[in-house]
Structures are given as structure tokens and as C-alpha cells.
Amino acid sequence: MKFKSLVIFLSLFFVDTSDAEPNSTQTIKAIEAASKDFQTRVIAMHPPSGDYSLLRDLDSYSMGIAKTPSKIIVVFLVDKRLGIIGGGGEYTLNKKDAKIISFKGYE
Numbered sequence: 001m002k003f004k005s006l007v008i009f010l011s012l013f014f015v016d017t018s019d020a021e022p023n024s025t026q027t028i029k030a031i032e033a034a035s036k037d038f039q040t041r042v043i044a045m046h047p048p049s050g051d052y053s054l055l056r057d058l059d060s061y062s063m064g065i066a067k068t069p070s071k072i073i074v075v076f077l078v079d080k081r082l083g084i085i086g087g088g089g090e091y092t093l094n095k096k097d098a099k100i101i102s103f104k105g106y107e
Helices: 002-014 024-045
Strands: 061-067 071-078 088-094 100-105
Touching: 024 061, 024 071, 024 088, 024 100
Parallel strands: none
Antiparallel strands: 061 071, 071 088, 088 100
8 A cells, every 4th residue: 555655646746737747657657567567576476474475565665766768767675674685676667658678686
């Protein structure tokens, strides 16, 4: 729930009815695409019970976003308050269509 709130909160900065940046919608779509793919990956990687089961939830990750002229980079890092070192991943997405170009998992 916290993660969905973050996406909605970020959308307030990217979407404006009068003079919205043309790439704002694509940035939001890229965040959604990366989030959905990452959720699928972490559910497949971590068991539903045990010490690492909390890593199946996107709320266990911090997210960062960066943009270049042609790409959007979305990074997920395990929240350091969980006391787990490592984990997460980095997505590179096409800025035009928000399609995933590559994924690099963090150990």
C-alpha cells in the first residue's frame, strides 16, 4: 500500500493539466512497468514464509528514479531498516514507450 501511495504521490509532480512535460506520462508508465516486473521477480525468488519472506513485498524496498534524454532508470534497494544487506535491482526502460530494455539484479 505504501508503494502505491508513492506512485500516486510522484504522479502529482509529473502530471499537470496545463503544462505537463510530455514525458511525464511515460515516466509514470515506466515506474509501473518496472514495479510490476520487480514484484513478479521477488515473489519468484523469495519463499512465502521464513526470514526473507518480507522481501516479497514492494514496501520492503526503497525506489529511486533517474532520467536521461532517451532512458528512464528505476532502482529498487532493500530498505536498510530491515537489517538485510544487499538485494534489489535496476531497470533501464525506453523513455518513448516505457518498455524494459534491461534488468540488473543486485546481490
